Amino acid sequence: MQFLSDNAASVHPRVWEAMRAADATDTPSDGDRWSQALDAAFSALFGREVAVLWAATGTAANCLSLASLCQPHGAVVCHEEAHIEVDEGGAPGFYLHGAKLILVPGESAKLTPDAMRMAVDPIRDDVHQVQPHAISVTQASEYGCCYRPEEIAALGALAKERGLGFHVDGARFANAVAWLGCDPLDAVGGADTLSFGFIKNGGMSAEAIVFFDPAMADVARYRRKRAGHLQSKGRYLAAQLLVMLEGNLWLDNARAANAAAAEIAAACGDRLMHPVEANELFVTLSPEERKALRTQGFSFYDWGDDAARLVTAWNTRADHVSAMTQAIAQL
């Protein structure tokens, strides 16, 4: 009974089918019709013209996004526990050629305009100090919490006011939109770029980089190739993204994962360290309790000494959810 990660989940059957369909005939690399269909498909989803590139990992999607918004001598403002800071092996430093991350604290890994101002306002406009060029927020956050449309719009507005680029790391964007129940566009707060994750949500190897200013994609295409992320058989990546948008498979998958998380959350009571607004649960559990759960066949990661992280996925089985719910209730 696996609650380790949504990355551990299998690939959705419809994604397999779409990839196989893309295999039917030989297809040249350049301008395959799947990749060419991305702009229209995502433009329809967002209700405005966007340009979209696939990338094989969330780290690449984030860093190619940020490279569009921050020059090497600038800085990206982000939460101190942002994925780009703590989990990407220094990739932003690589892709941004040494640009800096300015770290900001905040509840449940969410930024607020006030916290951002406290970080940015003391920076003198002086060559000795690295100037902020962009802001990056994660929707849903690293603790599985969602920015409400008005919250993320306020951050976006602040970015614009200060002349900063605005990036949304949406590794679990689907879970956020499913939970918020809003239009996808309202969940990005006027972002310039969005890393729209599909791999944790039933995909195999394709994330979408959404450029809300399509011209940005033209430059990003060069950077993607330069980073070794242009796959010659990219049609198999594009096919994953396209099928996800068809009939809102992405939303269905996310809703399933969220529902599983919500069911478990209901049994956790005061054990919850953060509101459960997506598919992650951070649960206070003593070492003995974690041991007891593991003995019953549950797998998950420890979160420090006294807690665990449980993650549900599009394919988390109902019986596993029930079992976990009961097991926690009985601790």
Add this chain to the structure above:
Amino acid sequence: MQFLSDNAASVHPRVWEAMRAADATDTPSDGDRWSQALDAAFSALFGREVAVLWAATGTAANCLSLASLCQPHGAVVCHEEAHIEVDEGGAPGFYLHGAKLILVPGESAKLTPDAMRMAVDPIRDDVHQVQPHAISVTQASEYGCCYRPEEIAALGALAKERGLGFHVDGARFANAVAWLGCDPLDAVGGADTLSFGFIKNGGMSAEAIVFFDPAMADVARYRRKRAGHLQSKGRYLAAQLLVMLEGNLWLDNARAANAAAAEIAAACGDRLMHPVEANELFVTLSPEERKALRTQGFSFYDWGDDAARLVTAWNTRADHVSAMTQAIAQL
């Protein structure tokens, strides 16, 4: 009838099966058993202990290899038409943090020890000049020609003598080994690292970076993550590589492609611009001749004004080969 590129070819059915098999159960990202099996599988192939990392593109494989062999203030010596110089969008400059490529001429895109010495010997050991740190050769070359074991060994020996790292770009390494009929180890000339290509040879999205000094892989792992090339569902990449080695599928595929190329080559006579030693043909063809071929349903790329490049693949159909052979003969 597609002779555009081996990149345009479909994925081999056994590769699909292996990927599906890796899908049977949820699997955590870290240390999945497919990725963990790579070292042993490739060590068996090469008859010595190697360490292997997957990467999604040949560009990434080359650049992660080279980053192990060349510091930012150094240079890589390569052929002036090497893929790393002309076709990777400047990726070596990115991955090697501004290291330089020193370009050397040579017949059929092959380097010789003499040509290398002519390029390297005049470099003064002086801080004004960028010092060579590594050599990179392509096996088979960009013109589909193979280094004989003794040829590549001579280059490897020269590299060692000068204290330079030695990298082999093996985007079509399978085709080279199939043509040479030698032990794979004899085709790398004592290389430190090999980019062993599978995507052009029936794979989907996985190349192998082979480190003949396994300790190098430990550092390269960090660089791979930092470049956004660590896929969370990497088991699907590892599965592609493993199945390719099973029963020598990689060699069978390459032999099929080579045989198709050889059959067409026999009809080309003096039109051949380079010996056909792998699965690429560079054929003198006037604009009218190319037009005639295209009218008959053949697709391929122009190579300058008076020639074309034809590429065969693991799945090039016998009837297409016969048709092309006849069509060229009748020009």
Add this chain to the structure above:
Amino acid sequence: MQFLSDNAASVHPRVWEAMRAADATDTPSDGDRWSQALDAAFSALFGREVAVLWAATGTAANCLSLASLCQPHGAVVCHEEAHIEVDEGGAPGFYLHGAKLILVPGESAKLTPDAMRMAVDPIRDDVHQVQPHAISVTQASEYGCCYRPEEIAALGALAKERGLGFHVDGARFANAVAWLGCDPLDAVGGADTLSFGFIKNGGMSAEAIVFFDPAMADVARYRRKRAGHLQSKGRYLAAQLLVMLEGNLWLDNARAANAAAAEIAAACGDRLMHPVEANELFVTLSPEERKALRTQGFSFYDWGDDAARLVTAWNTRADHVSAMTQAIAQL
């Protein structure tokens, strides 16, 4: 009456003389005799064989040092208020090709082994996390406080134990040695590299990068040229360093600056925010008090809303010191 910065001070007359002496005859750039004399002069000072390069700024000296100790995918551990973090315009990100700074808190901008362990121990040996490669400490610290020989030796020992490089930013190293009264070697705690500052201490444009492992300098020479820091008329920089070591001019200058600071410190009482162990004073002063001092002709920088930074230099006049001492006493 200038207490703004030791950078604002004039150049010592003996430094001028030495530069003029280096001007007497035309001298080729390569291997001028002044630059060649540096190794011996500094080896004599430290009582062991070192190799020394000049650099025109402390930022360049720090970053060329660190580039010898930290690879692009690694991190440097330093104080959260270290000069390399807050005052160098992101230069470490540039010179280290995107390596990270891991920030550690500590009283008076000093690191302790415990604080370092708290920062470093939680880093998993996992490609998702940037691994520490080096430690950098500032002697005297950014708040003008000195590591005692045993304190800095403990940090150096910890670095060695963890396999980390150890760098000392000695922008005010002279002031530290003068205050500690110890052998210069005892003030570096077994460092691999030292940025030995002279510009704040009466020089014009030359700092020394001291490599305690001389072989490191051979590579650093290439990096210095690559950074555009190899001056063709470098003899004028070397001459500055050599004259500073002659008759211990560097120590005399530092003692003069320290003595001026100590005299003012004696008048500050509880106003002192940090012990005065070099030539900087951080003094609690209300806006009104600062205004009063400025009205009397003193210049200095504010330090936040309720304090000021006063810096003395080799040439701070005794009457200015007396005046400042009196003025503070009378507030």
Add this chain to the structure above:
Amino acid sequence: MQFLSDNAASVHPRVWEAMRAADATDTPSDGDRWSQALDAAFSALFGREVAVLWAATGTAANCLSLASLCQPHGAVVCHEEAHIEVDEGGAPGFYLHGAKLILVPGESAKLTPDAMRMAVDPIRDDVHQVQPHAISVTQASEYGCCYRPEEIAALGALAKERGLGFHVDGARFANAVAWLGCDPLDAVGGADTLSFGFIKNGGMSAEAIVFFDPAMADVARYRRKRAGHLQSKGRYLAAQLLVMLEGNLWLDNARAANAAAAEIAAACGDRLMHPVEANELFVTLSPEERKALRTQGFSFYDWGDDAARLVTAWNTRADHVSAMTQAIAQL
């Protein structure tokens, strides 16, 4: 009798005086009045508004210029023997974060519009190929030859037409203007940035980076600090530049050097490998002839096996020039 390099020459007495004058009083680093006077002084010289930053080396001046004109994923087109390619230790790769140099041949190290087109036109607008972002030419060229105003204007026009930045490496710009006898502005051909050299022309440690679009300087200031090239006592660099412009000392020095070269050139006849249009002579001289000259007390560098490079400077003595002239005539 030194003909090695103009870098080997001493510093002009008026430069010394100006530096000493800048030493008269303590001066804060930020916005010293010498540095602040640069824009006006150079704007007067060029007859239009420019912004100017000092830098301590020509390499830094070139690379900071180019970083303003070329993004990391782009390329700079330059002569295959350009200083930035062969003599800067890979600094452009460092400052431009891995951007590429596209090398173009040309007589006497000069580019022509035709040669440029031949290099640039075949580059497909395709992510696999690095796109040109800027052109860099050297005035006077690496072989001491000058672009006539109409020649450099044609290159500048081509750059504009193609949307490329245009940089002039003017390490010996003074010698070029002196020889051309034209307005300085006419010698730069509509450049965006000029590295205006003073060090080879009697300065000590200051070159000027001239931005013909002053807004570019605002960003370059950040890059200069980030590269460790912001000197805290920068007033001594600014003072060098200012005195050079006073009364056209820069032109007088260059004229003296050029005249010395011209006098020697007159004795060289067919031995001259390139026209002598500045202060460098490339002279066919057999090993025996070079030995004979050295025996007579002349120092200079070999240029390959059968030639020598002679360089004159602002302070080359008339008797040395006569002696060299006679010695060559008598060979």
